[in-house]
Amino acid sequence: MPTLETQQFSVSFGPQHPSTHGVLHLQMDLDGEVIVNCTPHIGYLHRDFEKICENRTYTQIIPFTDRLDYLGAMNNNFGYCLTVEKLLGVVIPERAEYIRVIIAELNRIASHLLAVGTFVQDLGAFGTPLLYCFREREMILDIFELTCGARLTYNYYRLGGVSADIPEGFVQKVKDFIRYFRPKLTDYHRLITNNAIFLIRTKDIGVLSKEKALNYAISGPSLRASGIKFDLRKEEPYSIYPRFEFDIPTRNSGDCWDRYIVRMEEMEQSLRIVEQAIDKIPEGDFSAKLPKIIKVPAGELYFRTESPRGELGFYLISDGSAKPYRLKCRAPSFSNLSVIAELVKGVKIADVIAILGSLDIVLGEIDR
Amino acid sequence: MMFKISPENWAFLIEFAWLCAKAAGLLGFVSLSVMFLIWWERKVSAHIQSRLGPMRVGWHGCLQTIADTIKLLLKENIVAKDTDKVSFWLAPLVSFVAAFLPFAAIPFAKNLVVQDFGLGLLYIFAVSSLGVIGVFMAGWGSGNKYSLLGAMRASAQIISYEIPLVLSVLSIVMLTGSLNMTKIVEAQGQVWFAFSQPIAFLIYFISALAETNRAPFDISEAESELVAGFHTEYSGMKFSMFFLAEYTNMFVVSAIAATLFLGGWQGPFLPGIFWFLAKVYFLIFLMMWIRWTFPRFRVDQLMNFAWKFLVPLAFLNILATALFLVLKK
Incomplete structure (x- = not known):
């Protein structure tokens, strides 16, 4: 019997494509609908963050961190400030600590909302879940706008505290949001979580085993979906996280559905933290007294925090001047993306989109 | 020479014209119906997604499709x-x-x-x-x-x-x-x-x-x-x-x-x-x-x-x- 001759062909996904998150370029060799080979190309958004930092004062660097993971900008501010403060050895006022944690957790919810929304959108639920998520995210953005004037790149945290005290009505707005958001989460579960089509599109798709996750240094929700209970807020507690009660949601099979559900449950946990913190904000200063020109004592330090996407670390080398000698950023999305080539081998095109969406990468921090 | 049309041919021609008229009417109906459907789909999707959808052209955007069609007609043919x-x-x-x-x-x-x-x-x-x-x-x-x-x-x-x-x-x-x-x-x-x-x-x-x-x-x-x-x-x-x-x-x-x-x-x-x-x-x-x-x-x-x-x-x-x-x- 003569065999039909087939030919592989190669397709570029991105950098301009409706469902690559940002300017990711995937070079894929296809055999019909099946992926034979996939090479991710990055660098379209490179802005040389680390080099710029060597020429800026410590305070001037904060707005640059906004532009790393622009969906979790507050968390980046947070991680960077904590790193420098640790080397500075400054004591943060209680009020500032509370504000920081509340804002960071709200930002985590906003980021996960976007992750879940775009993920389901990529699976073809056109618009509806995404816009529902945006509606809720909008409330958080409104709160942020009230607090610091910006809606995406906040530049709100400062070395020693935050740039401005929380405004009047902030507490009430956050409480309103908590009351509004809880039932909405149930709505999402009813709309998405157990939808039959959603299940067959995500269950057992893109399975990331425990070993592989460790080998590729995956972190954040994607790691926890693979069965490893690792959250830096618990493992290496920073700021005032030990004072709050919250669980670390984990799943075991490491497929797309698990990564989705871990994010959904993390939103609930973040809500719990905000709920506990919002009533306890003490009176006092919103920032520690620091000199105008901040000189960090010579030394080096690696400090990591849990950003919405995973382990966000800053490696800072200071020579005692007003500018860092070297600042290296360990971006979680970078490691999380590195596994994609292995995950998508042998799956169909539609699954690539699902896997990419479930890893939830932000090109801003990959390219830096 | 005069071309004569027999009564049977007349009947056929009339029937043919009548069919054409019906087809034209149908085409008009289909186009109108599609215009309505496009507007309606946009409205339905908007309200499902807690948006408003088209609101500017005509009452609740009902003429939006006509505006869009004109735009599409005027577009460069690439x-x-x-x-x-x-x-x-x-x-x-x-x-x-x-x-x-x-x-x-x-x-x-x-x-x-x-x-x-x-x-x-x-x-x-x-x-x-x-x-x-x-x-x-x-x-x-x-x-x-x-x-x-x-x-x-x-x-x-x-x-x-x-x-x-x-x-x-x-x-x-x-x-x-x-x-x-x-x-x-x-x-x-x-x-x-x-x-x-x-x-x-x-x-x-x-x-x-x-x-x-x-x-x-x-x-x-x-x-x-x-x-x-x-x-x-x-x-x-x-x-x-x-x-x-x-x-x-x-x-x-x-x-x-x-x-x-x-x-x-x-x-x-x-x-x-x-x-x-x-x-x-x-x-x-x-x-x-x-x-x-x-x-x-x-x-x-x-x-x-x-x-x-x-x-x-x-x-x-x-x-x-x-x-x-x-x-x-």
Whole structure:
């Protein structure tokens, strides 16, 4: 019997494509609908963050961190400030600590909302879940706008505290949001979580085993979906996280559905933290007294925090001047993306989109 | 020399002119209906997604589609370098004509039908399956990998789902013993076939969604995977022909469903045309509702669903109907 001759062909996904998150370029060799080979190309958004930092004062660097993971900008501010403060050895006022944690957790919810929304959108639920998520995210953005004037790149945290005290009505707005958001989460579960089509599109798709996750240094929700209970807020507690009660949601099979559900449950946990913190904000200063020109004592330090996407670390080398000698950023999305080539081998095109969406990468921090 | 027209020829000419007039009227109706549907879909989707949708042009944006059509008409006609010119230009026409032809046999109300074929149902399925040729011509002619992938998916999908679609209708034909649309409507005087043949109705409706490339079966234009599928390279009026064809197709499959399963034009008090259109638009609303709620199938899951679930179910349904008919005798 003569065999039909087939030919592989190669397709570029991105950098301009409706469902690559940002300017990711995937070079894929296809055999019909099946992926034979996939090479991710990055660098379209490179802005040389680390080099710029060597020429800026410590305070001037904060707005640059906004532009790393622009969906979790507050968390980046947070991680960077904590790193420098640790080397500075400054004591943060209680009020500032509370504000920081509340804002960071709200930002985590906003980021996960976007992750879940775009993920389901990529699976073809056109618009509806995404816009529902945006509606809720909008409330958080409104709160942020009230607090610091910006809606995406906040530049709100400062070395020693935050740039401005929380405004009047902030507490009430956050409480309103908590009351509004809880039932909405149930709505999402009813709309998405157990939808039959959603299940067959995500269950057992893109399975990331425990070993592989460790080998590729995956972190954040994607790691926890693979069965490893690792959250830096618990493992290496920073700021005032030990004072709050919250669980670390984990799943075991490491497929797309698990990564989705871990994010959904993390939103609930973040809500719990905000709920506990919002009533306890003490009176006092919103920032520690620091000199105008901040000189960090010579030394080096690696400090990591849990950003919405995973382990966000800053490696800072200071020579005692007003500018860092070297600042290296360990971006979680970078490691999380590195596994994609292995995950998508042998799956169909539609699954690539699902896997990419479930890893939830932000090109801003990959390219830096 | 004078050319004389015999009375028979006169009769033929008059009939021909009358048919042309009917076709023109139908074309006008279809265009208007599509305009309304596009506006309606935008409104329905907007309200499902807690938005407002178009609000600026006319009352609640009701003239938005006209504005959009004018824009599309005025757009530059872009033809990429590596296109296969003939199939690229013909594809939108083939798609639209295939979507438009079935109207000829659909009874809008009692005696309001362009041509009351004896084999109306057969004719409808025969011409509507031509649409896939247009889709494939578009995918091939575009000279674009995304388009080709989209077209291959679409062809596989449409051909696969035609089988359960026709099988589900077969049980209706067995019950009525006729392929004539009017007779089928009249057979539903007491009970709609949607109630006496619920499984057939479900199979038909699901397959119809797939036939029209509507979500959750819209893999052929899967935006997040294939950019825009087979019509990626189309712009301007050629693109709007595909758009027109898509909405016309929606109307056609809903009209067939209304005729075969929901009693066609029959209903109390109000005139038949009203009941017919109400049923059709209700079904279209259902399709929109589904589209804006569900995620999309993957291509192999879609095929599995057709071949391993819908086709066997349709056969079982035919068997059950046959048993029922035999036992009734």
